[in-house]
Structure formats: structure tokens, C-alpha cells
Amino acid sequence: MNPAIDLLLTRRSVPPRLMIAPAPTVAEVETMLTIATRVPDHGRAVPWRFIVIGPEGGTKLGELIAATYQSDHPDATAATIETERSRLVRAPLVIAVVSHTHPHPKAPEWEQILSAGAAAMNLVLAANALxxxxxxxxxWYAYDRRVTSELGLDDTERVAGFVHIGTPVEQPLERPRPSLSDVVVRYGSTGVSPYAGGGDK
Ligand SMILES: Cc1cc2nc3c(=O)[nH]c(=O)nc-3n(C[C@H](O)[C@H](O)[C@H](O)COP(=O)(O)O)c2cc1C
Known part of the structure; x- marks a missing residue:
């Protein structure tokens, strides 16, 4: 099969706790980021940016995540606090995708947010393709201002996602997907083909 189609048909996420080294090389990270910026973006608004978080940064931010969690949950167990501390060092590499919306003559905020989602998904696919x-x-910490301020986000910015990247300990199992008949309808066509009316090739 076409390798790109094969990748798209079989792609699965892996829990960060099941990720190990090696991490992508510097050149591979540049390739991933280049692909992440190659997304539909109405009016070239560039409504996203990226923060690369390696082990050092993940350890530093983990201290703040743990302290923030502890201050909000004074009864949390030591084990739970440790789990929070380790959030961003389970995977060898984390890249935060930041939604950076701003007034734009062509691109409403909604479209700018969608473009950030596309950037995050391209990043995932680029990692998989490599x-x-x-x-x-x-x-929770993606939505916590104390954590996002430390990352340098301003009040107009939001974390679209922390994309964790690494090497899988084991290949993930498939999970159920929605049936196309549950999520796709045909509008305005009575052709034989269920989709564009072109028939099967
Ligand atoms: C915006 C967004 C945020 C997500 N946040 C989390 C999360 O915080 N924790 C989690 O376990 N999965 C989260 N997920 C789901 C995973 O990315 C992933 O889709 C899920 O584990 C299913 O795996 P699959 O990608 O193989 O279908 C999120 C997905 C999206 C689109």
C-alpha cells in the first residue's frame, strides 16, 4: 500500500509512560516543526507557535506543576505529587503547540484556533512518519495560568496541546473507531456512489 495512506490508516497514539529514548535528533525536530507550520492558515495569520521542552525544561516545569497541584490539593498523597512532577519527563521530548490568535482582516478567531489544531496534528503525523x-x-496544567505564564504565554494565548514524542516500548493495540455511517451523510446527491457520485474505480 501507499506508505502515507498506510501511516494514516494505522496511526495510534502511545501513552507517554510507554515512551522511551531515543528522542528525535535536532534535525528531525526541525523537520517536524517545519511540517507543523505547513498547515492551512487563512490569510497567513500564523496563529500558532511552538515551545520545545526537553528533559531539562520538563524537569523544571514539573516542579511548578507539582507545586501548583499541591497548593490546590493540600491533601494529595506524595505519590500523586510525584506523578504530577513527572508529567513532562515521561516522554523524551514534549513540544507545546500554542494557539496564538489575534485580530486579522480575513481569519476569524475560530479559524485561527482550527489552524493551531491542524499544526498539532501535523506535528503528531510528522513524528510518526519519522x-x-x-x-x-x-x-489540567494546559489550562492553568500559573503554568502557562511560566511558559511565556500571554493572556491571549492558549496551549493547544503538549505533543509528547518518543520511541514506543511496544506497539499500541487498535482501538474502536466510529463507523463512517454514524458520522457521514450524503447531501444533495442521488448518485450510485455513496460519496461524490463518481462510482468505484
Ligand atoms: C485537544 C486534545 C487534547 C487531548 N488531551 C488529552 C489528555 O490530556 N490526556 C489524554 O489521555 N488524552 C488526550 N487526548 C487524546 C489523545 O491525544 C489520543 O487521541 C487518544 O489517546 C486516542 O488515541 P489515538 O490518537 O490513537 O486515537 C487529547 C486529544 C486532543 C485532540
Whole structure:
């Protein structure tokens, strides 16, 4: 089969706790980021940016995540706090995709947000295409201003996702997907083909 189609048909996320080294090389990270910026973007608004978080940054931010969690949950167990501390060092590499919307003559905010989602998905696919596994997470700290301020986000910016990237310990199992008949309808066509009316090739 066409390798690109094969990748798209079989892609699965891997939990960060099942990711190990090797991490992508510097050149591979540049390739991934280049692909992440190659997304539909109405009016060239460039409504996204990226923050690369390696082990050092993940350790530093993990301290803040743990402290923030502890201050909000004074009864949390030591084990839970440790889990929070490890959030961004489970995978060898994390890239935060930041939605950076701004007034634009052509692109409404909604379209700018969608473009950030496309950038995150392209990042996931680029990692997969280079042979790595990936997982798009947000978790509570993506929405916590104390954490996002530390990452340098301003009040207009939001974390679209923390994309975790690494090498899988094991290949993930398939999970159920919605049936096309549950999510696709045909509008305005009575052709034989269920889709464009072109018939089967
Ligand atoms: C915006 C967004 C945020 C997500 N955040 C989380 C998360 O915080 N934790 C989580 O376990 N999965 C999260 N997911 C789901 C995973 O990315 C992934 O889709 C899921 O594990 C299913 O795996 P699949 O990609 O193989 O279908 C999120 C997905 C999206 C689109």
C-alpha cells in the first residue's frame, strides 16, 4: 500500500509512560516543526507557535506543576505529587503547540484556533512518519495560568496541546473507531456512489 495512506490508516497514539529514548535528533525536530507550520492558515495569520521542552525544561516545569497541584490539593498523597512532577519527563521530548490568535482582516478567531489544531496534528503525523510515537495531551496544567505564564504565554494565548514524542516500548493495540455511517451523510446527491457520485474505480 501507499506508505502515507498506510501511516494514516494505522496511526495510534502511545501513552507517554510507554515512551522511551531515543528522542528525535535536532534535525528531525526541525523537520517536524517545519511540517507543523505547513498547515492551512487563512490569510497567513500564523496563529500558532511552538515551545520545545526537553528533559531539562520538563524537569523544571514539573516542579511548578507539582507545586501548583499541591497548593490546590493540600491533601494529595506524595505519590500523586510525584506523578504530577513527572508529567513532562515521561516522554523524551514534549513540544507545546500554542494557539496564538489575534485580530486579522480575513481569519476569524475560530479559524485561527482550527489552524493551531491542524499544526498539532501535523506535528503528531510528522513524528510518526519519522518513526517515532506521539501523543497529543492537554491535561489540567494546559489550562492553568500559573503554568502557562511560566511558559511565556500571554493572556491571549492558549496551549493547544503538549505533543509528547518518543520511541514506543511496544506497539499500541487498535482501538474502536466510529463507523463512517454514524458520522457521514450524503447531501444533495442521488448518485450510485455513496460519496461524490463518481462510482468505484
Ligand atoms: C485537544 C486534545 C487534547 C487531548 N488531551 C488529552 C489528555 O490530556 N490526556 C489524554 O489521555 N488524552 C488526550 N487526548 C487524546 C489523545 O491525544 C489520543 O487521541 C487518544 O489517546 C486516542 O488515541 P489515538 O490518537 O490513537 O486515537 C487529547 C486529544 C486532543 C485532540
Amino acid at each position: 518513526g517515532y510515537c506521539a501523543n497529543w495531551h492537554t491535561e
